[in-house]
Amino acid sequence: KQEVTQIPAALSVPEGENLVLNCSFTDSAIYNLQWFRQDPGKGLTSLLLIQSSQREQTSGRLNASLDKSSGRSTLYIAASQPGDSATYLCAVSPAGTALIFGKGTTLSVSS
């Protein structure tokens, strides 16, 4: 059974710091991996999607990497801002439809 783990569960950093969020999964047979952002009381917003044949994806200050063989992904956030404060969720898709989520990392960026 696929399990997704995110470490740390919470992270606090000062504004401007570069940071890395970690995600690991137990079964390397995935179709893709996605990173979502969730703001308090809101739904999830997709940030980056990495297909199984890809190694990384970039969007602005965000860079996500995927190492299927080791079952790991990282989300790198450059020059963090208070507006980046949110919960970041990693999810894998075994077959291209349903998603299996980690429990998330709650990020707090202080000004």
Added chain:
Amino acid sequence: DAGVIQSPRHEVTEMGQEVTLRCKPISGHDYLFWYRQTMMRGLELLIYFNNNVPIDDSGMPEDRFSAKMPNASFSTLKIQPSEPRDSAVYFCASSPYRVSTDTQYFGPGTRLTVL
């Protein structure tokens, strides 16, 4: 488009009552998903539909839960009878899944509290 619409946004009910959560997916999206989020278990898939047909309901916790999609623009998740352990945030999501890079679009969620 208005995005995925869920109603109600908040629901407080007493144990034993029937609860119905509603979802309107984004027009043109063939896939609809129901998730439940709790602090203990995180975000879990309950059921998903493709073209109004339930494809995988293995995440539905027990017979008290049922979901329907009578047409492409409406789905319901019903809990009868409700129990305090059903308290959670329930999300609906939809996706076109026409290309490999398509993702899911989430609604704002319904926060359910069962007393």
